[in-house]
Amino acid sequence: MKLTNVKIVTVVCEPILRTSIVKLSQNLGATGCTIWEIIGRGDGENESEQIPGAKIKMEIILNKEVAHDFLQQIAENYFNNYSIIVYMSDIQVVRPTKFSAPTTTLE
Amino acid sequence: MTSIEMLKLNLLSPIVLAFLLGAIAKLVKSELSLPKELYDSLSIYLLLALGLKGGVELSHSSFDVIAFPVVASVALGIITPISAYFLMRKIGKMSGIDAAALAAHYGSVSAVTFIAANQFVSNIGFDAEGFMPALVTFMESPGILVGLAIGAIYKSKRLLPNSESIIAPLKKDLIRPQNLNLPKNLFHEIFTSRSMLLMVGGLIIGFLGGAKAYEPVKPFFDTGFKGALVLFMLEMGIVAASRVASLKKVGFALTSLALALPILHGFLGVLFGTLVHLSVGGAAVLGAITGSASYIAAPPAVRMTLPEANPTYYLTASLVVTFPFNLAFGIPLFFKMARLLHG
Numbered sequence: 437m438k439l440t441n442v443k444i445v446t447v448v449c450e451p452i453l454r455t456s457i458v459k460l461s462q463n464l465g466a467t468g469c470t471i472w473e474i475i476g477r478g479d480g481e482n483e484s485e486q487i488p489g490a491k492i493k494m495e496i497i498l499n500k501e502v503a504h505d506f507l508q509q510i511a512e513n514y515f516n517n518y519s520i521i522v523y524m525s526d527i528q529v530v531r532p533t534k535f536s537a538p539t540t541t542l543e
Numbered sequence: 544m545t546s547i548e549m550l551k552l553n554l555l556s557p558i559v560l561a562f563l564l565g566a567i568a569k570l571v572k573s574e575l576s577l578p579k580e581l582y583d584s585l586s587i588y589l590l591l592a593l594g595l596k597g598g599v600e601l602s603h604s605s606f607d608v609i610a611f612p613v614v615a616s617v618a619l620g621i622i623t624p625i626s627a628y629f630l631m632r633k634i635g636k637m638s639g640i641d642a643a644a645l646a647a648h649y650g651s652v653s654a655v656t657f658i659a660a661n662q663f664v665s666n667i668g669f670d671a672e673g674f675m676p677a678l679v680t681f682m683e684s685p686g687i688l689v690g691l692a693i694g695a696i697y698k699s700k701r702l703l704p705n706s707e708s709i710i711a712p713l714k715k716d717l718i719r720p721q722n723l724n725l726p727k728n729l730f731h732e733i734f735t736s737r738s739m740l741l742m743v744g745g746l747i748i749g750f751l752g753g754a755k756a757y758e759p760v761k762p763f764f765d766t767g768f769k770g771a772l773v774l775f776m777l778e779m780g781i782v783a784a785s786r787v788a789s790l791k792k793v794g795f796a797l798t799s800l801a802l803a804l805p806i807l808h809g810f811l812g813v814l815f816g817t818l819v820h821l822s823v824g825g826a827a828v829l830g831a832i833t834g835s836a837s838y839i840a841a842p843p844a845v846r847m848t849l850p851e852a853n854p855t856y857y858l859t860a861s862l863v864v865t866f867p868f869n870l871a872f873g874i875p876l877f878f879k880m881a882r883l884l885h886g
Binding site: 437450473517518 | 579843846847849851
């Protein structure tokens with residue numbers, strides 16, 4: 437089976453950022469995302485929620501070039517004022533067109 | 544009834560004691576907590592019940608009776624964030640952004656404090672006017688909006704030269720997520736918040752149907768109401784106690800202000816309530832609404848609009864200091880004030 441390399445970006449952040457991060461990813465061609473409500477703690481001193489530690493975890497699959505832009509924009513816009521962690525990993529998918537609005541096939 | 548008796552009655556009410564139990568559970572590190580879904584469900588139930596009852600009352604109140612209390616509520620919603628801002632700046636020595644964030648919280652209201660106050664006055668035989676829930680909705684939004692507006696003005700005037708360090712420089716060709724938030728999303732956030740939607744929606748449903756249409760659903764919304772509130776308070780106690788450690792970060796000045804503001808604002812509320820001819824119970828409840836600080840509706844709006852403000856300050860002040868203070872001492876105090884002003 438032919439597999440295609442793409443990136444999966446994981447964002448752990450305050451629930452308040454949910455809508456804007458989803459929009460950001462959509463603007464870069466993401467076609468969907470998976471979101472969990474989670475509880476956790478990090479190095480940050482700022483509790484942002486009524487329920488301490490309440491965060492969301494988002495996973496978004498993007499193609500390589502766009503994934504870097506996505507990380508960069510998140511860093512520029514949210515790192516200063518919000519509790520947020522973002523990282524990305526390499527994954528292989530069967531149907532790359534499913535994860536990218538403007539189709540870009542990568543090998 | 545003497546003041547001591549009233550205080551005792553309030554402190555020994557299941558509402559206050561359930562809050563205490565929740566707080567103790569957290570402090571002794573019990574694993575007790577309400578499932579988030581139940582907490583959400585209870586708040587939906589309480590807010591909708593509140594709206595429905597208020598709406599039914601509105602349906603048989605005349606315009607003359609409610610017009611002035613509505614005007615008073617909007618006025619209080621505008622005055623209290625301004626007074627909170629100046630006190631936080633001058634006495635609390637808070638930064639402009641933090642003071643504005645706190646102003647939005649103290650300008651807005653706590654629906655739970657309102658419900659507790661309503662229960663208190665009705666327990667001692669001084670029922671407040673039935674349309675009080677409508678007043679809550681009229682005070683809630685102006686409070687948040689004025690607080691956020693102060694923050695926006697402060698930022699544009701004082702922070703512009705240094706804003707580069709706070710808001711990362713953005714490339715023109717990049718999408719700017721802040722633009723997605725402001726100002727359209729802000730209004731959206733405030734007016735479609737759960738509390739607004741349920742209370743205003745409940746008011747409209749209650750108003751349209753009137754007492755007759757409310758009758759079949761009344762057992763569900765009336766009978767369970769006080770019990771649901773007790774359960775809700777249990778979780779509030781847990782949540783508040785889990786933030787107690789933050790009091791150290793908040794400091795003495797802000798803690799003192801978080802005690803002084805409800806008294807000052809509460810007095811204003813009682814005074815305005817008395818001037819617009821609310822009953823003793825109604826004026827006391829308006830005092831409790833005005834003296835309360837938001838911890839559900841305001842935090843997300845503030846976080847979105849004034850992300851530089853430290854959430855530890857506003858959440859701790861409103862949830863750990865002001866809310867329990869009002870619950871235990873503020874409400875009987877506002878009642879006492881209302882009695883005195885009514886002569």
